[in-house]
Amino acid sequence: MRVAGLNHSFKDLEVLKNIDISVEQGEFVSIIGPSGSGKSTLFHLIGGLLTPTSGTIEINGADAVGRRGLIGYMPQAPxxxxxxxxxxxxxxxxxxxxxxxxxxxxxxxxxxxxxxxxxxxxxxxxxxxxxxxxxxxxxxxxQELLCLDEPFSALDAMTRADMHRWLLDIWEANRRSVLFVTHNIEEALLLSDTVYVFSHRPATVLEKITVPFGRPRRAEVVDDPEFVKLRRRLTDLLTGVPS
The missing domain is CATH 1.10.8 (Helicase, Ruva Protein; domain 3)
Structure with missing residues (x-):
């Protein structure tokens, strides 16, 4: 899946600005960003529920703008x-x-x-x-592409940790292409191959981060010094702290 030069506005409200992201076959990609930054709107555009103001969306190399039924979708609530x-x-x-x-x-x-x-x-x-x-x-x-929209946000910490282990096991056994939205930095780094950081509205891509940890990935990776360093980097990006 590839999104290029994507812009979207609701009348005078600019939500997404020049978004470029991609999900390769079998890749797990996360998007993190502030509340209201347009992450769910992006899913609606990819899923064909909305038509972008401008830009392109391709799934399996074909134009997907305004086309429904091309993705598997999991919302925040079951x-x-x-x-x-x-x-x-x-x-x-x-x-x-x-x-x-x-x-x-x-x-x-x-x-x-x-x-x-x-x-x-x-x-x-x-x-x-x-x-x-x-x-x-x-x-x-x-559908090859699964779009997961903050699926664990309503769960308590222990259940959420269990779901992380479960999802990693299931995904690593099947390697479907996943685009995952979350507010949780540790969750994004634990699960993903690539993380895109969105700015406040109108959302732009602040940074694309390649997660360096191998697969299969286990919960203990959160104690790795490089994981801690990346977590701080993402926190600084989201809070506007200069690097």
Whole structure:
């Protein structure tokens, strides 16, 4: 996926300014920035829900401006249908695409520790379990690019740490292309290959940072001196402290 020279405004409110980002095949890319800097708007543009004021969006080398159905999407809240079982929630995107095979849902639920919950309903699951279901719904869609919009922001610290380990294991086994939005600097560095830092609105790319740590990546990397140095660098960028 490539975004080049992207600009977007809502009437007189300029939200995005000359945004250039890319996600290579199998790459995990994060975007961090202040609240209200247009990160979610960028997802709406990539997903075809909005048309940019100017600029280009390409997915798999083809023009994706205004085209829907080209990405897998996971919002901040799980957004599960309360009247559908967990199995039925997982296959929702495939069902909309005309594919009703539930076997893949059962297989994946077992892989992520939710075996036995296929016939349960969302209210019967914890917050972390619901997030796993929402992620699986995006993962088993046919789209190569997964856009994850602050999926762990509502979770408590312990559940969030568990979800980081879980997501790293699942992603490293499948290597889908991921564009991940977060406010959490440590989360971005722990999960990502590349991190883009956005400015305040109108958002511009302040810096593109290549994360130097290898894969598979484990939680202990947060104690690495280079990790600490990068975390400080990103904090300074977001708070406007001169380097």
């Amino acid at each position: 957004a599960l249908m309360p009247w559908r079982t967990i199995e039925a929630n997982v296959i929702l995107a495939r069902e909309i695409a005309g594919k009703k095979d539930r076997k893949i849902a059962r297989e994946w639920l077992a892989k992520v520790g939710l075996d036995g919950f296929a016939r349960s309903y969302p209210h019967q699951l914890s917050g972390g379990m619901q997030q796993r279901v929402a992620f699986l719904r995006a993962l088993i869609s046919d």
